[in-house]
Amino acid sequence: MAVAARRIGAETSATRTLILEATEKLIREEGYAAVSSRRVAARAGLKPSLVHYYFPTTDDLLIEVSRRGAAESDRMIEEAFASDDPMRALWGFFIDSSRTAMALEFMAMANHRDALRAHMAAHSEAMRRRQVEILGHLLGDRRLAALDCPPEALSVILAGIGRAIVMEANLGVSDGHEAARAFVERWLDQIAPAQAVRADA
Structure with missing residues (x-):
């Protein structure tokens, strides 16, 4: 039966x-x-x-909460890329602390729940592919070749520095953050002048 x-x-x-x-x-x-x-x-x-x-199950509930958060992150990234200054808007997304508490909790949960970890990993990979696609379009092959920095590396660098700043700030650590932000912003001025990016988009 x-x-x-x-x-x-x-x-x-x-x-x-x-x-x-x-x-x-x-x-x-x-x-x-x-x-x-x-x-x-x-x-x-x-x-x-x-x-x-x-x-x-609890996993069903947590995965759906994670999915809602992922959809919001996707929306924010698409808004950044559609803005007048997409590179700096993307950097602004990476150093946005409004999602810190939830992000830290879900990273901790992922260490203990296989289903949640698999979902978060799949979304992270999809988000990275989307960033790489758009960064390649914004900067173009010529500029990327001159930088000797493929879009995959650029995405990881910006996300990694931004995540370190946000997570450390959540602990009350701020040493080096102002210098790191200034460095990234100067670097963006060199590799992606706002007017040039708008012209290529």
């Missing part, structure tokens, strides 16, 4: 959105270890069974 598939709530449901928002707030305020169906339900003003109805 066939076993009926478990029904999962619709993705457009307001209740589902409420659960996700409650989970995000719980992670920001108390950390990922506080996430459970009971705690999320209490925060959302719902019964725990409703959380399970929409998200049968």
Whole structure:
């Protein structure tokens, strides 16, 4: 006898959105270890069974919260690339501290949850490919050859420096940050003058 598939709530449901928002707030305020169906339900003003109805496992819930955050990051990157000064807007994205708390929590979670780690890795790789594609278009083969810096390396360098600044600042460390920011901004002035980038885009 066939076993009926478990029904999962619709993705457009307001209740589902409420659960996700409650989970995000719980992670920001108390950390990922506080996430459970009971705690999320209490925060959302719902019964725990409703959380399970929409998200049968904790991994399902956390992956969807991560997916929402990833979609927001994708949107911000596309906005940066569509701006009048895309290189500096991309740098601004990398040093934006508004997502720090969630990013740190999810990095910690990924160390303990294989499904979440796989999802985050897949999104990171897709985001990197998109950045490389656009950086190559913005700078062009000639400028990249003159720099001797492929777009893959440029993406990693900007993201790595930005991430280090943001994560250290979250700990209260600021030594060297002003100098690093100034260095990157001077470097961008040399490799991607704002007017030249707009002309190539």
